[in-house]
Amino acid sequence: MFDAAMAVAKPEMKSYIWLQTVDGSIQQVEEEVAMFCPMICQEVLQTGMGSSKTYAISLPQRVNPAILGLILDYCRFHQVPGHSNKERKTFDEKFIRMDTEKLCELTSAADSLQLKPLVDLTSRALARIIEGKTPEEIRETFHLPDDLTEEEKLEPLRNITDDPRIRLLNRLYARKRKELKERKKLKDVEIEEEPKDERSVEDLLSFINGADGDIKGTRSNKNKKKNRRRKDHAKDLSSKTASENDKDLNPLPSAYCNASFDNGLEASASKHSRMQNLPGVNFSPKFEFVDGDVDDDLDPAMKEELDREVEDFARRLNSDWPERMQILSLGQDRRLVPISMNSNGSMHLYTNNSISKVSGS
Amino acid sequence: MSEVMGPDLISDLPQSIIESILVLLPIRDAVRTSILSSKWRYKWASITQLVFDDKCVPFSNDRVVVEKSMVKFITRVLFLHQGPIHKFQITNSKLQSCPEIDQWILFLSRNGIKELVMELGEGEFFRIPSSLFNCRKLTRLELSRCELDPPHSFKGFACLRSLSLHQVLISPDAVESIISRCPLLESLSLSYFDNLALTICAPNLKGLYLEGEFKDICLEDTPLLVEISIAMYMTEDIAEHFEQSSNCNFLKFLGGVPNLEKLVGLIYFTKYLSIGIDSVHLPIMYNNLETIELYQVNFEDAKEILVILHLITSSPNLKELQISGSSNTPVAVDIPDLDFWEKECLSDSILNKLKIVKLSEMGGWPHEIEFIKYLLARSPMLETLSIIPCVFDVENNLKMLIELVKCRRASTKAEVIFIHE
Numbered sequence: 001m002f003d004a005a006m007a008v009a010k011p012e013m014k015s016y017i018w019l020q021t022v023d024g025s026i027q028q029v030e031e032e033v034a035m036f037c038p039m040i041c042q043e044v045l046q047t048g049m050g051s052s053k054t055y056a057i058s059l060p061q062r063v064n065p066a067i068l069g070l071i072l073d074y075c076r077f078h079q080v081p082g083h084s085n086k087e088r089k090t091f092d093e094k095f096i097r098m099d100t101e102k103l104c105e106l107t108s109a110a111d112s113l114q115l116k117p118l119v120d121l122t123s124r125a126l127a128r129i130i131e132g133k134t135p136e137e138i139r140e141t142f143h144l145p146d147d148l149t150e151e152e153k154l155e156p157l158r159n160i161t162d163d164p165r166i167r168l169l170n171r172l173y174a175r176k177r178k179e180l181k182e183r184k185k186l187k188d189v190e191i192e193e194e195p196k197d198e199r200s201v202e203d204l205l206s207f208i209n210g211a212d213g214d215i216k217g218t219r220s221n222k223n224k225k226k227n228r229r230r231k232d233h234a235k236d237l238s239s240k241t242a243s244e245n246d247k248d249l250n251p252l253p254s255a256y257c258n259a260s261f262d263n264g265l266e267a268s269a270s271k272h273s274r275m276q277n278l279p280g281v282n283f284s285p286k287f288e289f290v291d292g293d294v295d296d297d298l299d300p301a302m303k304e305e306l307d308r309e310v311e312d313f314a315r316r317l318n319s320d321w322p323e324r325m326q327i328l329s330l331g332q333d334r335r336l337v338p339i340s341m342n343s344n345g346s347m348h349l350y351t352n353n354s355i356s357k358v359s360g361s
Numbered sequence: 362m363s364e365v366m367g368p369d370l371i372s373d374l375p376q377s378i379i380e381s382i383l384v385l386l387p388i389r390d391a392v393r394t395s396i397l398s399s400k401w402r403y404k405w406a407s408i409t410q411l412v413f414d415d416k417c418v419p420f421s422n423d424r425v426v427v428e429k430s431m432v433k434f435i436t437r438v439l440f441l442h443q444g445p446i447h448k449f450q451i452t453n454s455k456l457q458s459c460p461e462i463d464q465w466i467l468f469l470s471r472n473g474i475k476e477l478v479m480e481l482g483e484g485e486f487f488r489i490p491s492s493l494f495n496c497r498k499l500t501r502l503e504l505s506r507c508e509l510d511p512p513h514s515f516k517g518f519a520c521l522r523s524l525s526l527h528q529v530l531i532s533p534d535a536v537e538s539i540i541s542r543c544p545l546l547e548s549l550s551l552s553y554f555d556n557l558a559l560t561i562c563a564p565n566l567k568g569l570y571l572e573g574e575f576k577d578i579c580l581e582d583t584p585l586l587v588e589i590s591i592a593m594y595m596t597e598d599i600a601e602h603f604e605q606s607s608n609c610n611f612l613k614f615l616g617g618v619p620n621l622e623k624l625v626g627l628i629y630f631t632k633y634l635s636i637g638i639d640s641v642h643l644p645i646m647y648n649n650l651e652t653i654e655l656y657q658v659n660f661e662d663a664k665e666i667l668v669i670l671h672l673i674t675s676s677p678n679l680k681e682l683q684i685s686g687s688s689n690t691p692v693a694v695d696i697p698d699l700d701f702w703e704k705e706c707l708s709d710s711i712l713n714k715l716k717i718v719k720l721s722e723m724g725g726w727p728h729e730i731e732f733i734k735y736l737l738a739r740s741p742m743l744e745t746l747s748i749i750p751c752v753f754d755v756e757n758n759l760k761m762l763i764e765l766v767k768c769r770r771a772s773t774k775a776e777v778i779f780i781h782e
Contacts, residue, residue, distance in 0.1 A: 100370060101370055104370040104371050104374065107374060107378055108374055108375075108378075111374070111375055111377075111378055119378065119381075120381070123378055123381045123382045123385065124385055126371070126382050127382045127383075127385035127386050130382070130386060130390065130394070131386050131387065131390050132390065135393065135396055135397055138394070138397055139397055139398065142369065142370045142371040142372075143368060143369050143370055144369055144371075144372065144397050144398040144400075144401070145369070145398050145399075146398060147398055147399045148396060148398060148399055148402065
C-alpha cells in the first residue's frame with residue numbers, strides 16, 4: 001500500500017523555491033522558473049537560501065507581489081527550451097501589453113532581479129511609448145512635474161546660438177535680470193522709507209506722453225487693485241505663453257528655434273522699419289507689466305516687460321523729433337528706482353532732469 | 362496641471378535603464394526629453410550612443426539646407442554631451458564632406474569612441490582626419506565614400522574587431538597594412554575597390570566579405586576564417602591578368618582555411634578559382650563546410666565545373682548547395698567534352714550529408730544535366746533538389762525534364778522540384 005502511494009506520489013515531486021516579497025508575504029515557486037532569474041539563482045547557489053518557508057529568499061524592495069506574479073509568468077514561459085523564436089516573440093508582444101505604470105514597475109523589478117531579457121523588453125516598450133510624443137504628452141503619461149522655468153527650457157538655445165539678434169535679446173534679458181535684482185535689493189533696503197510708485201509702465205508713459213491732467217489721477221489707489229488684476233492676468237498669460245513657447249521650441253537645441261526667431265524677427269522688422277536691428281517681438285506683447293510681484297513671475301514678467309520696452313521704444317522713435325530727443329534720453333537711463341514725491345505733487349520718476357521738463361509744473 | 366497626478370513613474374529608474382531607453386529613441390526625441398522636467402534635463406546628455414540618420418532633421422529638397430541643419434544639430438549635440446561616447450553613427454545621404462566633421466572626429470577621439478560608422482552622401486569624398494588613427498579604443502569602423510590615408514606612424518587599432526570600407530579611396534598598401542596591424546580583426550568587408558590585388562594576413566579573421574574588381578586575392582594567414590563571401594567583377598585588365606596568370610588560385614585562396622563553414626562566390630569568383638585548377642591535388646578537407654553558394658557559374662567551362670567538384674568532394678559535411686548558372690547563352694554549339702564526366706564518375710566520393718540543392722538559371726546545357734545526374738547519383742541523404750530554368754522555353758525545359766527523369770537517384774527521399782513560371 002505504502003509503495004503504491006509512493007509510486008503515485010513520486011512523479012509529482014518537484015522542488016520549489018520560497019520567495020519573500022518586501023511586504024512580508026511568502027510564495028512558493030517551481031525551482032526551474034525561479035532559477036531563471038539570475039539574482040535568485042545566485043542567492044540559491046551562494047547562500048543556499050530558499051529551500052523552505054523559514055529560509056525564504058528576500059526579494060529586493062522593488063518587487064511587489066503583483067509584479068512578481070508577472071515576472072514569474074515571463075520566466076515560466078521562457079525557461080522552457082522548446083519554444084521557437086517566433087513563439088517567444090509572440091508571447092513577448094502579448095505580455096508587454098499593460099498600462100504604463102505597471103510597465104515602469106516591471107522594468108524596475110526586472111532590473112533588480114537582473115533579468116536582462118525582460119529589462120530589454122520593457123525598455124523597448126517604454127521607448128515606443130515615448131517616441132513621437134510631445135513633451136506635454138510624455139509628462140502626462142509618466143506624471144512628470146513641469147518644473148523647469150521658461151528660462152531653463154530656453155537655456156541650451158542661449159548657449160549655442162550665433163544669431164546676433166538673439167544675442168542682443170539675451171543681453172537685454174541679462175541686463176533686465178540685473179536691474180530687477182538691484183531693484184529688489186533696494187526695495188528690501190528702503191522698504192519702509194519711501195512710498196513706492198507702483199504704477200505700470202503704461203501709466204508712466206501716458207503721463208510722459210502728455211496726459212498732463214491725469215497725473216494725479218493715475219497715480220493711484222487704483223494701484224493695488226490694478227496690480228492684483230494684472231498679477232492674475234499675468235499668471236494666465238504666462239502659462240499660455242509657456243505652452244506656446246513649448247511648441248515653438250520643441251526640438252530644442254537645434255536650428256528650428258533660430259528659424260522661428262528669424263520669422264518673428266522678419267515680421268517685426270517690417271513693422272518697425274527703422275528698427276531693423278532690434279529683436280523682434282516673438283512672444284505676445286499683450287501682457288502688461290507687473291511691477292510689484294516680481295518674485296513670483298520673474299521670467300515671464302521679464303520677457304513681457306522687455307517686449308513692452310521694445311515696442312514702446314519703437315513707437316516713440318517713430319514720433320516727432322523734439323519729443324524723440326527727450327524720449328531717447330529717457331530710454332537710456334531707465335532705472336525704475338523708487339520715486340520720491342515732491343511736495344508740489346509732481347513726480348520725479350527718473351533721475352534724469354529732462355523728465356522734470358515733461359512733468360512740467 | 363499637476364493636481365491629480367500620481368507619483369513620478371519613470372524618472373527614478375536606474376540610469377542604465379533610462380539610458381537604454383533613450384538610446385532606443387531617435388536622437389531627436391532623446392534630446393527633447395531635456396525639457397520634460399528638472400530631473401530629465403541632462404539625462405540624455407550622457408547616453409553613449411549617438412546615431413544620426415536621415416530623419417533627425419526636417420526634410421527638405423534642398424540638400425544644402427539639410428546639410429546645414431544636420432551640421433548644426435550634430436555640433437550642438439556633441440557640445441552638450443557629457444561623458445564617453447561609445448558609438449557614433451552618421452548615415453545621411455545629404456551630408457557630404459564638410460570641415461565640421463574633422464572636429465567631430467577629433468572630439469570623438471578624445472571621448473573613447475569605440476564604434477564609428479560614417480556613411481556620407483554621394484559627392485566629394487570626405488578625407489578622414491588623422492585624429493581617427495588616435496582612437497585607441499576603436500572596435501568597429503565602417504566608412505563609406507571617404508578618403509583614408511593612414512600616417513606612416515600608424516601602429517594599427519589594437520582593439521579593432523570589425524572593419525568595413527565601402528567605396529573608400531585608399532591605397533592597396535594602406536589596406537593591407539591596416540589589416541595586418543589589427544590583431545583582433547574578426548570581420549573584414551571591402552567593397553567597390555578598383556583593381557585591387559590583396560594579400561590578407563589576419564590571424565583572427567572569421568568573416569571576409571569582398572566585392573569589387575580584384576585582380577588577385579591571397580589569403581596568407583587566415584586560419585580561423587569561417588565565412589567567406591566574394592563578388593568579383595571583371596574588367597579588361599583583370600581578364601588579361603587571368604589569362605596570363607600561372608598561379609593556382611584555388612590553392613592561394615582556399616588553401617589555408619580549414620575551418621570554413623560557409624562559402625559564397627558571385628560573378629567571376631568561380632572563374633577566378635578555376636585558373637590553374639588542372640594541376641591541383643587538393644591538400645585539405647573542409648570538414649566544417651556546410652553551405653556552398655556559387656553564382657554565375659559558366660557550365661560550358663569545364664574548369665569551373667571542376668572547381669565545384671573539387672569543393673564538393675573536399676567537404677564531407679556539406680549540407681546545402683546552391684549553384685546559379687550564368688545566363689549567357691552559349692556561343693559555341695559544338696559538343697562538349699563529356700569524357701570529363703566519365704573521369705569524375707570513376708572517383709567514388711559520396712556526398713553523405715548533402716540535403717538541399719538549389720540550381721537556378723539552368724539553361725539545360727549538357728554539362729548542367731550531367732552535373733545533376735552526378736549529384737543525384739551520389740547523395741544518399743538528399744531531400745530536395747530544386748531547379749529553376751533561366752528561360753521560359755517550353756521545348757528546352759521539356760528536354761531538361763526528360764533528361765532528369767532518366768537520372769538514377771541514390772536517395773529514396775529526394776524530391777526533384779522543377780520550378781517553372
